[in-house]
Amino acid sequence: MENLNTSELNPGKIKLELLINGISPDSNIQMREREAPERFVYDTSNKYRGVLPSEIILPDNIVSNIYLREGSDWSIQGRMLKKGNQNLCEVSFTPDAKFTKMNLKSGMPASKVAVMYGLDIFSVFLNKTCVYFPEDKECHFCSLEYTRKNSGKGNVVNPTVNQVAEAFQLALDHDSELFNYVMVTSGAYRCPDKGIEKQMAHIQMMKQIQGRKNVNYHLVTIPPKSREILKQLAEQGPDTVAFDIEVFNPNLFRKNCPGKETQIGYEAYLRIFEDAAKMFPDNAVKAGFVCGLEPIDSLVEGMEFFGRLGIPSSLNIFHPDVGSKLQDKQRPDRGYLLEILKEQARIGKRYNLIPIFPVHGRRSSLDTEVHKGYFQ
Numbered sequence: 001m002e003n004l005n006t007s008e009l010n011p012g013k014i015k016l017e018l019l020i021n022g023i024s025p026d027s028n029i030q031m032r033e034r035e036a037p038e039r040f041v042y043d044t045s046n047k048y049r050g051v052l053p054s055e056i057i058l059p060d061n062i063v064s065n066i067y068l069r070e071g072s073d074w075s076i077q078g079r080m081l082k083k084g085n086q087n088l089c090e091v092s093f094t095p096d097a098k099f100t101k102m103n104l105k106s107g108m109p110a111s112k113v114a115v116m117y118g119l120d121i122f123s124v125f126l127n128k129t130c131v132y133f134p135e136d137k138e139c140h141f142c143s144l145e146y147t148r149k150n151s152g153k154g155n156v157v158n159p160t161v162n163q164v165a166e167a168f169q170l171a172l173d174h175d176s177e178l179f180n181y182v183m184v185t186s187g188a189y190r191c192p193d194k195g196i197e198k199q200m201a202h203i204q205m206m207k208q209i210q211g212r213k214n215v216n217y218h219l220v221t222i223p224p225k226s227r228e229i230l231k232q233l234a235e236q237g238p239d240t241v242a243f244d245i246e247v248f249n250p251n252l253f254r255k256n257c258p259g260k261e262t263q264i265g266y267e268a269y270l271r272i273f274e275d276a277a278k279m280f281p282d283n284a285v286k287a288g289f290v291c292g293l294e295p296i297d298s299l300v301e302g303m304e305f306f307g308r309l310g311i312p313s314s315l316n317i318f319h320p321d322v323g324s325k326l327q328d329k330q331r332p333d334r335g336y337l338l339e340i341l342k343e344q345a346r347i348g349k350r351y352n353l354i355p356i357f358p359v360h361g362r363r364s365s366l367d368t369e370v371h372k373g374y375f376q
């Protein structure tokens with residue numbers, strides 16, 4: 001924390017500090033009636049249990065992940081964010097959606113099928129049994145299986161099209177003002193092409209029932225092997241798609257993502273991005289990275305590679321999730337992140353890149369804050 005001049009902090013930089021330092025478990029974050037609790041779909045580095053807010057909302061509606069760290073000198077008292085004894089700013093927590101307190105016709109809580117992420121994303125996670133785990137080939141930072149068996153126990157593992165449609169209809173009826181995006185994510189399927197067909201069935205169903213509501217669909221998926229399916233995705237699928245490559249350095253990719261290496265392969269991943277760049281409009285494909293797993297140079301090389309293709313890179317700031325292979329790895333430090341974010345801003349400008357969620361961003365990445373100029 002040394003060398004941090006708090007008078008120079010803007011909301012984007014405060015988010016960076018929260019992602020690095022966390023907040024003290026001594027914080028007083030008693031949740032109120034209409035605030036959304038964390039629903040533990042998959043990414044959590046919180047060893048503490050009890051009710052936590054889904055996200056913290058900083059000034060300018062900046063949405064940040066929230067994690068507790070023993071010894072952090074950042075805390076929340078009431079709704080004041082403090083560093084030591086210094087009051088920094090008022091904060092709030094994500095408002096809860098009404099549909100998350102409702103049940104589907106079967107009596108199942110709708111929140112077991114879908115949740116709201118941040119300030120504008122209706123989110124569905126399909127196939128929580130990613131096939132890489134039984135083969136011990138899961139991505140080393142991923143806690144999907146651990147979360148499914150622990151804090152996320154009770155969430156539906158494989159939501160059906162009908163269950164998602166019902167939850168979506170409830171959200172349309174009761175929470176339409178709370179979202180403009182639908183995000184569909186899933187663990188890896190045995191056959192990536194079949195997986196995409198299943199994901200597409202959910203998206204097509206939601207498109208059919210969305211009525212006059214303006215919705216942008218975003219799919220996070222393992223890329224298809226077939227060019228035909230890739231073409232179908234571009235022509236009939238979501239508005240935007242993310243193929244998360246996670247690491248650009250080929251050796252570190254193979255080490256950290258053994259399932260992706262076996263199923264798709266590093267070189268094939270890059271070729272799929274090149275093909276996708278020809279089929280989708282600029283900025284409709286995203287390359288997802290976990291930021292903190294490789295040297296600055298190789299990540300910058302990766303962002304340049306994708307930038308030239310009209311593909312924005314999204315940097316999910318590494319968090320050591322409980323139950324993942326990297327649960328004891330340190331978070332990246334401020335110096336590393338500031339250097340990379342500066343490069344992300346430079347590359348974004350050079351190639352006119354726009355992040356997938358340009359308004360409120362995502363809780364564990366700073367893509368949108370970089371795009372908005374908080375790190376210039």
Ligand code: SF4
Nearest residue numbers: 130138139142187188
């Ligand atoms: S593909 Fe990797 S990141 Fe995605 S669910 Fe499977 S192990 Fe986790």
